[in-house]
Amino acid sequence: MKNILIIGAGRSSTSLIKYVLQLAKDKGCFVTVADADPKRAADQIGDHPNGRSAWLDVLKTNDRKDLISRADIVVSLLPAHLHLEVAHDCIKLRKHLITASYVSQEMYRLGDEARDRELIFMGEMGLDPGIDHMSAKQKIEEIKEKGGKLIAFRSYTGGLIAPESDDNPWNYKFTWNPRNVVLMGQGTAQYLQGGKLRFLPYNRLFEEYRVVNVAGLGEYEVYPNRDSLLYKDIYGLEGIPNILRGTFRPMGFCSAWNALIKIGITDGSYPILNSGDITYHEWMDGYVNSRPGSSVKEKVANLIGENLNSPVMRKLEWLGLFRKKKIKLPNATPALILEHLLLEKWQLSKGDKDMVVMQHEFEYELGGKKHLTESTLILKGENELETAMSKLVGLPMGIFVRLVMDGKITSTGVNIPVMREVYEPVLEELKDFGVVFKERDSIIG
Amino acid sequence: MKNILIIGAGRSSTSLIKYVLQLAKDKGCFVTVADADPKRAADQIGDHPNGRSAWLDVLKTNDRKDLISRADIVVSLLPAHLHLEVAHDCIKLRKHLITASYVSQEMYRLGDEARDRELIFMGEMGLDPGIDHMSAKQKIEEIKEKGGKLIAFRSYTGGLIAPESDDNPWNYKFTWNPRNVVLMGQGTAQYLQGGKLRFLPYNRLFEEYRVVNVAGLGEYEVYPNRDSLLYKDIYGLEGIPNILRGTFRPMGFCSAWNALIKIGITDGSYPILNSGDITYHEWMDGYVNSRPGSSVKEKVANLIGENLNSPVMRKLEWLGLFRKKKIKLPNATPALILEHLLLEKWQLSKGDKDMVVMQHEFEYELGGKKHLTESTLILKGENELETAMSKLVGLPMGIFVRLVMDGKITSTGVNIPVMREVYEPVLEELKDFGVVFKERDSIIG
Numbered sequence: 001m002k003n004i005l006i007i008g009a010g011r012s013s014t015s016l017i018k019y020v021l022q023l024a025k026d027k028g029c030f031v032t033v034a035d036a037d038p039k040r041a042a043d044q045i046g047d048h049p050n051g052r053s054a055w056l057d058v059l060k061t062n063d064r065k066d067l068i069s070r071a072d073i074v075v076s077l078l079p080a081h082l083h084l085e086v087a088h089d090c091i092k093l094r095k096h097l098i099t100a101s102y103v104s105q106e107m108y109r110l111g112d113e114a115r116d117r118e119l120i121f122m123g124e125m126g127l128d129p130g131i132d133h134m135s136a137k138q139k140i141e142e143i144k145e146k147g148g149k150l151i152a153f154r155s156y157t158g159g160l161i162a163p164e165s166d167d168n169p170w171n172y173k174f175t176w177n178p179r180n181v182v183l184m185g186q187g188t189a190q191y192l193q194g195g196k197l198r199f200l201p202y203n204r205l206f207e208e209y210r211v212v213n214v215a216g217l218g219e220y221e222v223y224p225n226r227d228s229l230l231y232k233d234i235y236g237l238e239g240i241p242n243i244l245r246g247t248f249r250p251m252g253f254c255s256a257w258n259a260l261i262k263i264g265i266t267d268g269s270y271p272i273l274n275s276g277d278i279t280y281h282e283w284m285d286g287y288v289n290s291r292p293g294s295s296v297k298e299k300v301a302n303l304i305g306e307n308l309n310s311p312v313m314r315k316l317e318w319l320g321l322f323r324k325k326k327i328k329l330p331n332a333t334p335a336l337i338l339e340h341l342l343l344e345k346w347q348l349s350k351g352d353k354d355m356v357v358m359q360h361e362f363e364y365e366l367g368g369k370k371h372l373t374e375s376t377l378i379l380k381g382e383n384e385l386e387t388a389m390s391k392l393v394g395l396p397m398g399i400f401v402r403l404v405m406d407g408k409i410t411s412t413g414v415n416i417p418v419m420r421e422v423y424e425p426v427l428e429e430l431k432d433f434g435v436v437f438k439e440r441d442s443i444i445g
Numbered sequence: 446m447k448n449i450l451i452i453g454a455g456r457s458s459t460s461l462i463k464y465v466l467q468l469a470k471d472k473g474c475f476v477t478v479a480d481a482d483p484k485r486a487a488d489q490i491g492d493h494p495n496g497r498s499a500w501l502d503v504l505k506t507n508d509r510k511d512l513i514s515r516a517d518i519v520v521s522l523l524p525a526h527l528h529l530e531v532a533h534d535c536i537k538l539r540k541h542l543i544t545a546s547y548v549s550q551e552m553y554r555l556g557d558e559a560r561d562r563e564l565i566f567m568g569e570m571g572l573d574p575g576i577d578h579m580s581a582k583q584k585i586e587e588i589k590e591k592g593g594k595l596i597a598f599r600s601y602t603g604g605l606i607a608p609e610s611d612d613n614p615w616n617y618k619f620t621w622n623p624r625n626v627v628l629m630g631q632g633t634a635q636y637l638q639g640g641k642l643r644f645l646p647y648n649r650l651f652e653e654y655r656v657v658n659v660a661g662l663g664e665y666e667v668y669p670n671r672d673s674l675l676y677k678d679i680y681g682l683e684g685i686p687n688i689l690r691g692t693f694r695p696m697g698f699c700s701a702w703n704a705l706i707k708i709g710i711t712d713g714s715y716p717i718l719n720s721g722d723i724t725y726h727e728w729m730d731g732y733v734n735s736r737p738g739s740s741v742k743e744k745v746a747n748l749i750g751e752n753l754n755s756p757v758m759r760k761l762e763w764l765g766l767f768r769k770k771k772i773k774l775p776n777a778t779p780a781l782i783l784e785h786l787l788l789e790k791w792q793l794s795k796g797d798k799d800m801v802v803m804q805h806e807f808e809y810e811l812g813g814k815k816h817l818t819e820s821t822l823i824l825k826g827e828n829e830l831e832t833a834m835s836k837l838v839g840l841p842m843g844i845f846v847r848l849v850m851d852g853k854i855t856s857t858g859v860n861i862p863v864m865r866e867v868y869e870p871v872l873e874e875l876k877d878f879g880v881v882f883k884e885r886d887s888i889i890g
Contacts (some may be wrong), residue, residue: 186714187712187714187715188709188712188714188715188717188779190715190717190718193734193735196727196730196731196734197717197718197719197723197731198731198732198734198735199709199717199728199731199732199779200709200732201708201709201710201712201732201779202709202712203648203706203707203709204707204709208735226715229718261648262648262649263646264633264644264645264646264647264648264649265646267632267633267646267647269631269632269633270632270633270635270671272633272635272642272644273635273642273674274642278642282641283644285641286641286642286643286644287643287644287645287646289638289641289643290638290643290653334633334644334646
């Protein structure tokens with residue numbers, strides 16, 4: 001295997017490209033980084049002798065096929081809905097494919113074809129999904145092997161800001177796709193508790209959050225994800241009575257976000273008709289005008305049941321929701337207006353360090369006692385470009401490329417990384433990059 | 446013009462088909478009624494000498510084109526997303542097209558092509574949209590012609606149940622698309638008040654309803670529609686400071702519906718994972734388990750802030766939400782489960798009469814005074830099949846077919862019925878079918 005193709009040279013690709021370039025140098029092979037923005041791809045390569053950049057409009061079928069045909073392994077960092085075209089090419093041209101995105105039903109349907117051609121299509125090979133699968137599955141297997149009976153599995157991940165770079169009232173900045181952050185939680189969260197399914201709709205999700213202690217960091221808020229049960233069988237947790245996957249947010253975040261939901265400004269389905277002409281102040285006025293209060297700010301406070309100077313109200317004010325400044329986004333949905341506002345307010349400044357926190361809780365019975373193992377990963381970024389997020393999304397894919405090149409992978413078909421031949425070497429090598437889970441064991445009953 | 450094609454023979458087609466068959470008899474022409482269910486089409490025709498039924502899978506392009514090619518005028522009662530295929534055929538084959546559905550952006554884009562071929566594509570030619578446009582536009586023109594300056598336009602429509610057939614605690618039954626009723630209001634409602642846009646998100650829509658008096662009937666609740674402003678310019682209301690379009694519901698309905706929203710069971714975006722196995726009681730338990738209360742019912746009452754025997758709780762109980770009966774709908778969204786439950790509870794019984802209520806409010810200044818004109822239509826159905834809804838959706842299309850056949854329509858292109866050559870004869874003929882708006886004029890300042 002001589003040629004690796006990476007499609008997409010955006011924000012989250014830095015660590016991956018760096019790793020793969022080093023790998024190419026060690027092995028005497030070549031890396032092509034393709035992007036719709038040729039400069040972006042070239043910048044990521046620099047003057048590395050084993051790399052070259054390519055311009056690619058991924059919707060141009062012939063160009064795309066041409067690049068893929070010359071590769072042995074393809075890593076796609078495209079938005080999730082574009083992977084499928086690439087996957088079909090990889091089937092036809094017999095190439096391995098790696099992504100960090102959720103594996104769609106359509107992608108799973110390619111499993112037989114990939115297997116017939118002895119190809120591996122590895123999805124969910126980033127952080128969350130990715131490292132969460134690998135670290136959880138490893139621990140679950142370990143507990144089972146020593147005879148433990150799992151009775152609860154809870155897993156939380158958050159892309160946060162490191163305490164030393166935390167300088168705004170929300171204690172939060174964007175380190176991941178802003179659109180997804182704004183739309184987070186829409187739908188119905190489902191999880192298992194006491195053997196029963198629990199449902200939490202969007203309008204109560206950020207009201208009924210829980211507080212979790214992270215070893216060495218303190219308390220964080222957690223709201224449940226929609227997909228807690230998706231991995232029950234894949235993780236080997238059939239019959240377990242408690243499963244919850246959730247997202248970490250800083251203390252105080254959920255109530256403030258819930259205020260935005262209550263006002264109504266996270267709706268991404270319908271455009272605000274005059275959003276090109278009005279100010280943020282007029283926009284807010286439109287939601288609360290008929291309510292009691294002598295100012296827009298007071299009316300909002302009344303609506304969400306807060307005092308004028310409460311921490312929640314200070315967060316809203318800091319966002320600029322009450323400023324008489326034009327929105328200037330014609331025909332934008334509330335969610336889009338909010339995203340643009342947050343993009344400015346929640347962006348990483350020069351030198352800012354992000355921080356990824358992942359914590360698993362495994363409760364199990366062994367030797368007549370109830371045990372709790374907490375397994376915690378805390379990783380900070382170097383700066384606003386070399387983020388922990390980029391490292392943790394990119395390195396697993398890079399390491400997996402190496403494993404495929406070294407002939408270490410026997411699995412074929414469409415997969416997520418829950419097989420030992422994948423998670424053991426990936427988690428082991430990740431330690432060299434400071435990606436270490438710390439464990440706390442305790443007997444709880 | 447000798448041949449009229451009606452595509453779709455479902456529930457709402459009865460009055461239309463009856464009207465068009467009579468028209469065909471009078472004029473010596475023919476009506477073809479096509480449906481995916483050939484029996485349904487045949488039943489609508491009966492043994493009428495001027496009608497024939499046809500079997501049509503509308504997705505089969507050749508069959509569809511074949512039928513359309515033999516018609517002069519096509520009336521499509523298909524679900525809205527299927528009209529476009531028919532419209533493209535009508536362009537190619539040079540046929541007029543009539544529908545009762547909202548005109549989509551894609552449909553409007555066919556305007557030039559339709560005009561070039563001297564065709565009329567008339568959309569929104571039913572009740573709401575349809576009769577609402579025609580009756581409002583006629584009155585607006587009348588007020589303008591006598592020199593009045595419009596300062597407020599409010600328009601409400603509801604498909605309700607007649608008082609004599611009202612025998613359930615919700616005071617409501619389905620007389621229209623149940624799916625649309627369950628998903629009603631999702632998004633952000635927007636309307637004009639005091640010259641300013643007002644926004645009302647879904648989570649407050651059924652909380653902040655208003656109460657409107659209907660002459661001769663009494664009080665009804667109204668929630669604002671999403672599209673209040675869509676017709677401002679088309680109605681000739683540029684610059685008006687107050688516009689609101691809304692939907693009528695019986696008193697007490699909105700608070701009870703809001704309870705369903707609060708619990709979380711109107712979400713149509715994500716399936717409930719175990720909906721095939723659990724009972725309604727377990728389903729409700731899943732939403733409220735962690736809340737205070739000694740029973741699921743009490744927990745729900747606490748969540749929505751109601752006493753155990755309040756009118757809202759009695760409505761929920763009557764629906765069967767607390768029954769230990771299996772749902773039996775695998776992988777269904779909450780909205781789908783709710784729809785199935787309501788389909789049974791809210792269906793019209795034999796002999797039931799529905800009732801359509803439409804009320805416009807026009808406020809205008811004339812001669813130094815402020816005037817209010819209320820224009821109200823109340824129409825009851827004959828029975829559970831010959832509904833007022835079917836009459837009011839179907840007759841405008843039927844009458845419009847006659848106008849086109851008689852050469853009375855000079856407009857071409859894609860339109861909605863806001864031109865005088867349409868609304869005057871249609872509203873006039875509707876009177877023969879008992880469709881009469883009553884007016885109340887008063888001076889309010």
